[in-house]
Amino acid sequence: MSEVSLVVNGRRVGGTVEDRTLLVHFLREHVGLTGTHVGCDTSQCGACVVHVDGKAVKSCTMLAAQASGSTVVTIEGLADGAELHPVQAAFKEHHGLQCGFCTPGMIMTATDMIRRHPEGLDEATVREELEGNICRCTGYHNIVKAILAASKTMARSKGKAASKAKKAA
Amino acid sequence: MGIEGVGARVARKEDKRFITGAGRYVDDMVVPGMKHAAFVRSPYAHAQIKKIDVKAAQAMPGVIGVLTGKEIKADGIGNLICGWMIHSKDGTPMKMGAWSPLAFDKVRYVGDAVAIVVADTKGQARDAAEAVEVTYKELKSVTDASKAMNKGAPQIHPEAENNLIFDWDIGNADETEAAFKKAAHVVEMDIVNNRLVPNAMEPRAALGHYDKAEDHYTCWTTSQNPHVARLVMSAFYNVAPENKLRVIAPDVGGGFGSKIYIYPEEIVCLWASKKTGVPVKWVADRTESFLTDAHGRDHHSHCAMAFDKDYKILGFKVETKANLGAYMSLFSSATPTYLYATLLSGQYDIPAIHANVKAIYTNTAPVDAYRGAGRPEAAFNVERMLEVSARKFGISPAELRRRNFITSFPHQTPVIMNYDAGDFGASLDAAMKAADYDGFEKRRQKAKKAGKLRGIGFSCYIEACGIAPSAAVGSLGSGVGLWESAEVRVNAVGTIEVLTGSHSHGQGHETTFAQLVAQRLGVPIDQVSIVHGDTDKVQMGMGTYGSRSGAVGMSALSKALDKVEAKARKIAAHLMEADESDIVIENGACKVAGTDKNVPWFQVALAAYTAHNLPGGMEPGLKETAFYDPANFTFPAGCYICEVEVDPETGQTQVIQFVAADDFGNIINPMIVEGQVHGGVAQGIGQALLEGAHYDDSGQLLTASYMDYTMPRADDLPSFQVSTTSTPSPSNPLGLKGCGEAGAIGSPPAVINAITDAIGTEDITMPATPQKVWAALRASARN
Ligand code: FES
Ligand code: FES
Numbered sequence: 033m034s035e036v037s038l039v040v041n042g043r044r045v046g047g048t049v050e051d052r053t054l055l056v057h058f059l060r061e062h063v064g065l066t067g068t069h070v071g072c073d074t075s076q077c078g079a080c081v082v083h084v085d086g087k088a089v090k091s092c093t094m095l096a097a098q099a100s101g102s103t104v105v106t107i108e109g110l111a112d113g114a115e116l117h118p119v120q121a122a123f124k125e126h127h128g129l130q131c132g133f134c135t136p137g138m139i140m141t142a143t144d145m146i147r148r149h150p151e152g153l154d155e156a157t158v159r160e161e162l163e164g165n166i167c168r169c170t171g172y173h174n175i176v177k178a179i180l181a182a183s184k185t186m187a188r189s190k191g192k193a194a195s196k197a198k199k200a201a
Numbered sequence: 202m203g204i205e206g207v208g209a210r211v212a213r214k215e216d217k218r219f220i221t222g223a224g225r226y227v228d229d230m231v232v233p234g235m236k237h238a239a240f241v242r243s244p245y246a247h248a249q250i251k252k253i254d255v256k257a258a259q260a261m262p263g264v265i266g267v268l269t270g271k272e273i274k275a276d277g278i279g280n281l282i283c284g285w286m287i288h289s290k291d292g293t294p295m296k297m298g299a300w301s302p303l304a305f306d307k308v309r310y311v312g313d314a315v316a317i318v319v320a321d322t323k324g325q326a327r328d329a330a331e332a333v334e335v336t337y338k339e340l341k342s343v344t345d346a347s348k349a350m351n352k353g354a355p356q357i358h359p360e361a362e363n364n365l366i367f368d369w370d371i372g373n374a375d376e377t378e379a380a381f382k383k384a385a386h387v388v389e390m391d392i393v394n395n396r397l398v399p400n401a402m403e404p405r406a407a408l409g410h411y412d413k414a415e416d417h418y419t420c421w422t423t424s425q426n427p428h429v430a431r432l433v434m435s436a437f438y439n440v441a442p443e444n445k446l447r448v449i450a451p452d453v454g455g456g457f458g459s460k461i462y463i464y465p466e467e468i469v470c471l472w473a474s475k476k477t478g479v480p481v482k483w484v485a486d487r488t489e490s491f492l493t494d495a496h497g498r499d500h501h502s503h504c505a506m507a508f509d510k511d512y513k514i515l516g517f518k519v520e521t522k523a524n525l526g527a528y529m530s531l532f533s534s535a536t537p538t539y540l541y542a543t544l545l546s547g548q549y550d551i552p553a554i555h556a557n558v559k560a561i562y563t564n565t566a567p568v569d570a571y572r573g574a575g576r577p578e579a580a581f582n583v584e585r586m587l588e589v590s591a592r593k594f595g596i597s598p599a600e601l602r603r604r605n606f607i608t609s610f611p612h613q614t615p616v617i618m619n620y621d622a623g624d625f626g627a628s629l630d631a632a633m634k635a636a637d638y639d640g641f642e643k644r645r646q647k648a649k650k651a652g653k654l655r656g657i658g659f660s661c662y663i664e665a666c667g668i669a670p671s672a673a674v675g676s677l678g679s680g681v682g683l684w685e686s687a688e689v690r691v692n693a694v695g696t697i698e699v700l701t702g703s704h705s706h707g708q709g710h711e712t713t714f715a716q717l718v719a720q721r722l723g724v725p726i727d728q729v730s731i732v733h734g735d736t737d738k739v740q741m742g743m744g745t746y747g748s749r750s751g752a753v754g755m756s757a758l759s760k761a762l763d764k765v766e767a768k769a770r771k772i773a774a775h776l777m778e779a780d781e782s783d784i785v786i787e788n789g790a791c792k793v794a795g796t797d798k799n800v801p802w803f804q805v806a807l808a809a810y811t812a813h814n815l816p817g818g819m820e821p822g823l824k825e826t827a828f829y830d831p832a833n834f835t836f837p838a839g840c841y842i843c844e845v846e847v848d849p850e851t852g853q854t855q856v857i858q859f860v861a862a863d864d865f866g867n868i869i870n871p872m873i874v875e876g877q878v879h880g881g882v883a884q885g886i887g888q889a890l891l892e893g894a895h896y897d898d899s900g901q902l903l904t905a906s907y908m909d910y911t912m913p914r915a916d917d918l919p920s921f922q923v924s925t926t927s928t929p930s931p932s933n934p935l936g937l938k939g940c941g942e943a944g945a946i947g948s949p950p951a952v953i954n955a956i957t958d959a960i961g962t963e964d965i966t967m968p969a970t971p972q973k974v975w976a977a978l979r980a981s982a983r984n
Contacts, residue, residue: 130708
């Protein structure tokens with residue numbers, strides 16, 4: 033058995049788990065955060081993507097024990113209170129989801145992708161970067177559209193924040 | 202249209218919960234005292250079960266119970282059935298073998314369930330499942346349908362001699378023969394439709410809960426049709442009478458047909474819950490899904506098409522072998538017959554058609570409907586034949602199609618279907634324009650200079666959807682009627698609940714059904730809730746498959762709304778002392794036409810419930826139910842054009858552009874319709890380029906994970922160019938045809954026609970992997 037203690041969506045959680053417990057199972061079964069999904073057994077589908085210490089991670093490839101001491105954000109912790117994260121809003125606006133099963137993983141991957149590409153994204157890059165996330169419903173068309181749109185919105189609001197800060201200084 | 206009414210691009214109401222991680226799928230359900238199940242499955246494709254020893258497993262930590270086929274038989278749980286009766290051409294009924302939810306005498310495919318283990322945790326259940334000792338005597342097995350029919354092939358079920366389930370005919374053999382006799386040209390070809398695994402991203406799951414106090418069962422399950430599940434589990438599997446069984450299909454993560462059927466696992470979980478006294482949850486892992494979800498397609502056909510000297514089609518002959526796997530799944534017999542051969546006329550005026558279909562048992566997973574179900578196989582045969590013929594005749598593929606298009610409606614085909622509306626030329630024109638067909642030769646030359654091979658391919662598909670008039674499907678062998686139901690409950694302050702027998706597992710019904718209500722009553726969609734997927738809440742309904750929720754489910758809603766409106770008009774007329782025939786309902790109010798007199802909608806509702814001042818003799822309340830049975834199938838049709846570029850060095854195919862021009866009749870929400878086409882096309886391109894289920898000779902599934910079965914990923918696909926033309930369906934009040942399957946039906950032939958155009962071969966089998974394309978190029982260079 034392993035003792036684990038981590039911060040999930042801003043809240044400290046912990047407990048004793050079987051050594052083989054994967055982070056995804058810990059989140060779903062011990063913490064009760066069922067927004068993170070399991071779509072495969074071979075770490076290929078990306079339905080389980082969460083952020084561990086700020087980086088996108090397939091939570092089925094990590095033991096809960098390995099994640100002990102980390103800060104984890106799941107789909108449930110992405111929005112700012114009632115205000116949707118721009119990537120969430122873009123998925124809704126551009127119909128980037130149908131059954132919703134791949135969606136949490138897609139959104140967590142997309143936010144990480146946008147963070148890693150401050151220079152902006154193009155369609156080919158988005159498609160390549162989505163390599164680790166499978167969606168069976170949307171044909172990716174609207175997912176790609178949503179990510180591109182979110183990346184633009186986020187760049188704009190960052191730009192605005194920066195110019196505001198400049199003015200204030 | 203209002204901003205939220207019919208035809209509006211409304212963002213989906215259901216999205217909020219999915220994008221915030223608040224969706225509720227079966228695996229998210231927790232019931233007090235719930236335990237976890239794992240199934241013991243056959244590692245052999247065909248074997249006798251000699252002995253099952255559960256002692257060691259029972260002693261493992263956390264184990265609550267280990268149950269086997271003998272016990273399920275002893276408790277009188279019935280065998281799984283196929284619900285569509287097909288008669289062979291000699292008049293004999295199909296030969297259905299027994300399918301016990303847990304095998305007890307023999308296993309017939311790798312993955313066949315043998316026992317269930319219930320334990321405190323999923324891990325413990327799996328560990329204990331490993332410890333169940335089953336002694337098998339391995340038998341010879343066969344996975345290929347043609348080989349299974351050979352003399353001396355392993356006999357899979359005693360009921361089906363030579364593994365032949367049925368040998369079925371449609372059309373007119375004599376007339377077709379006569380057409381071939383007078384033909385100027387005959388084109389013949391073998392066509393394979395590859396076996397696919399549906400792969401909804403949410404694996405199948407079931408949670409069975411037996412409540413001893415009430416002697417009542419609840420089953421949460423990943424189903425596209427919970428009422429059908431309840432009916433079948435009750436009437437055929439003897440799990441419990443319908444009034445003692447509640448089936449809930451909450452959020453379901455995609456279905457594509459694979460979640461229509463009632464599988465062994467949900468039956469066994471319910472039964473095991475009573476046996477062990479705890480709620481039992483089972484969730485498939487991905488490999489279990491590959492092994493045991495009903496697969497799709499797997500047809501081998503020989504096609505021959507006869508033309509006159511002007512290239513008008515005279516006749517079409519098709520012989521098909523359909524691999525149905527080890528057991529007959531719920532609608533497995535309908536897929537390769539009435540959902541397939543009835544569409545062999547395509548968009549063309551073909552005077553004589555004859556098809557023969559042999560359905561065959563093999564030691565593989567059961568095969569049933571997968572997105573499109575029979576219609577992709579028909580479209581592939583027809584559209585490959587047209588393209589290959591055009592190339593043989595040296596006329597343009599568009600011209601050959603145009604010359605043979607059906608142009609007047611209704612049109613009776615020789616294979617049952619009566620097409621009621623369409624304009625095939627319009628979608629062909631729209632697609633050619635969108636694809637800049639005229640500019641293709643230039644693009645081809647340019648690619649050639651860069652060392653690449655460009656090709657372009659057409660597909661003019663038609664499908665039959667909405668399934669369908671109950672009397673018609675009944676006469677063709679269906680065990681159920683295929684109507685749909687809806688109930689509209691107007692609450693006392695005017696908000697509305699719609700209870701529908703349709704089920705949404707990605708289709709967006711919570712939005713589109715609300716849009717129809719908004720259109721009719723003028724209330725905002727936020728005030729309309731759509732309730733579905735729970736047999737305790739919703740009256741009997743038939744569920745979602747065959748692109749039927751719009752054409753059939755929403756038509757039922759429309760009928761219920763007619764009744765609600767009629768009553769509301771009476772109440773409003775009474776309140777305003779006006780004539781009932783002068784009342785119109787718009788913008789959330791009942792108005793006296795041509796005046797400014799009106800009563801807001803909520804006041805009409807309130808009046809219905811306070812019942813202080815209703816017209817004499819009127820019952821209080823405002824709630825209506827309707828059952829709608831369609832007058833005909835609907836016939837979505839369209840034209841797809843695919844342009845590919847092949848790298849001759851690697852055999853790699855890239856889809857450069859994909860154009861879809863569909864005629865879905867009227868449309869409720871274009872954004873959702875486009876999404877359905879995108880998803881369908883991606884699955885079709887997947888079938889054509891990437892996907893294929895492969896068994897080895899011993900019956901092991903070689904493609905049982907995402908490392909071995911190639912799912913389409915974002916970088917395999919382009920963005921799609923999607924548009925629509927419209928000839929409204931005359932067969933339902935809303936003029937809808939349905940859009941859920943078109944993409945998967947129309948796209949594979951367009952892709953293969955494009956690749957063969959690029960590399961200059963007549964055929965290439967799906968999936969056209971780089972290795973196959975490369976080999977085909979080498980072979981044709983040698984010749
Ligand atoms: S569940 Fe983690 S990648 Fe599929
Ligand atoms: S929305 Fe269903 S799998 Fe992506």
